[in-house]
Amino acid sequence: MFLDIHDLDLHPVEFKEEFAPGTIDFGMDFEQSGPLRSEGRADLVEEHHGKHNVVRDIRLQGEVSMRLGFSCARCLEPVVQEVEAKFDLLYRPLGVDAGEAERSISGTEAEISYYEGDGLLLEDALREQMLLAAPLKVLCREDCKGLCPQCGKNWNAEPCDCTQQTGSQSWAALKDLRDKLEH
Numbered sequence: 001m002f003l004d005i006h007d008l009d010l011h012p013v014e015f016k017e018e019f020a021p022g023t024i025d026f027g028m029d030f031e032q033s034g035p036l037r038s039e040g041r042a043d044l045v046e047e048h049h050g051k052h053n054v055v056r057d058i059r060l061q062g063e064v065s066m067r068l069g070f071s072c073a074r075c076l077e078p079v080v081q082e083v084e085a086k087f088d089l090l091y092r093p094l095g096v097d098a099g100e101a102e103r104s105i106s107g108t109e110a111e112i113s114y115y116e117g118d119g120l121l122l123e124d125a126l127r128e129q130m131l132l133a134a135p136l137k138v139l140c141r142e143d144c145k146g147l148c149p150q151c152g153k154n155w156n157a158e159p160c161d162c163t164q165q166t167g168s169q170s171w172a173a174l175k176d177l178r179d180k181l182e183h
């Protein structure tokens, strides 16, 4: 959905959109495992810079949510998590801030981004919000025991035979090293 500055000039645009998995490209970071849902509105905000210069910003407010599929950071099992974000963004025309030491922000707490040409693609804004909201690391459960570094067995299912040895083996390795250093 393209939010066109000329439409916004006439009236605010409200949106309630759903995007099926695959519609928005999230790269390799995570998998979209349900529709992305979003709702909100876009307004035109005019900033007066001096007498004749009017900067036309797009304010985008709303919320977005989606089910994301991850791999557990410890055991690599698939985990699905609902991620949501509320946003209040201000898009200024690209280049308007170039060379300006001082900016006047139109009295909102909005975060500033830039749009190019006649407006912005809602999908791009939603994609960015999801990438910001998505956790970097997800565990299948807080006390996930992870995989055995030696045999690769999932310790959540059952301990493996290497478990007991790990400690003594690293001590053995240390002792070897000390022996080497001493001679």
Ligand SMILES: [Zn+2]
Binding pocket: 072, 073, 074, 075, 076, 077, 139, 140, 141, 144, 145, 146
């Ligand atoms: Zn896990």
Ligand SMILES: [Zn+2]
Binding pocket: 148, 149, 150, 151, 152, 153, 160, 161, 162, 163
């Ligand atoms: Zn093992």
